[in-house]
Amino acid sequence: MAAxxxxxxxxxxxxxxxxxxxxxxxxxxxxxxxxxxxxKRRPLVIDGAYDKAAIMSAAIAAAKVHQARTGSTWGEALSVTLKATWALAKAARAATAH
Incomplete structure (x- = not known):
C-alpha cells in the first residue's frame, strides 16, 4: 500500500x-x-413570533397559483411555496428585531 x-x-x-x-x-x-x-393582507410575524396559520394559508394560496403555472404536483408546489413563505417570515422577523 502506498504511503x-x-x-x-x-x-x-x-x-x-x-x-x-x-x-x-x-x-x-x-x-x-x-x-x-x-x-401584505395578513402579517407572517406578530410581536416577534411566527404566525404559523398565516404562513400556511399564504403558502397554500401561492401553491395553487404555482401549480397552475408550472403543472407540478401538489406536494412539489406546496414545498416550494412553504420554503418561500418561511424565507419571507424569517426576513420579516429579522427586520423587526433590529
Missing part, C-alpha cells in the same frame, strides 16, 4: 457541487407572489 494518497480534485469538486442544494423551480416567483399578495 501517499492522491486525490482527484476535479472529481471531488464535481461531487461537492452536485451535493449543494439546488434552488427549486419557481422559488423566486413564489416568493414574489407571496410578498405581493398574502403577506
Amino acid at each position: 501517499i494518497r492522491q486525490i482527484d480534485w476535479t472529481a471531488t469538486m464535481h461531487a461537492i457541487a452536485a451535493d449543494r442544494a439546488k434552488r427549486p423551480a419557481g422559488l423566486l416567483a413564489a416568493r414574489g407572489l407571496i410578498a405581493a399578495t398574502s403577506a
Whole structure:
C-alpha cells in the first residue's frame, strides 16, 4: 500500500457541487407572489413570533397559483411555496428585531 494518497480534485469538486442544494423551480416567483399578495393582507410575524396559520394559508394560496403555472404536483408546489413563505417570515422577523 502506498504511503501517499492522491486525490482527484476535479472529481471531488464535481461531487461537492452536485451535493449543494439546488434552488427549486419557481422559488423566486413564489416568493414574489407571496410578498405581493398574502403577506401584505395578513402579517407572517406578530410581536416577534411566527404566525404559523398565516404562513400556511399564504403558502397554500401561492401553491395553487404555482401549480397552475408550472403543472407540478401538489406536494412539489406546496414545498416550494412553504420554503418561500418561511424565507419571507424569517426576513420579516429579522427586520423587526433590529
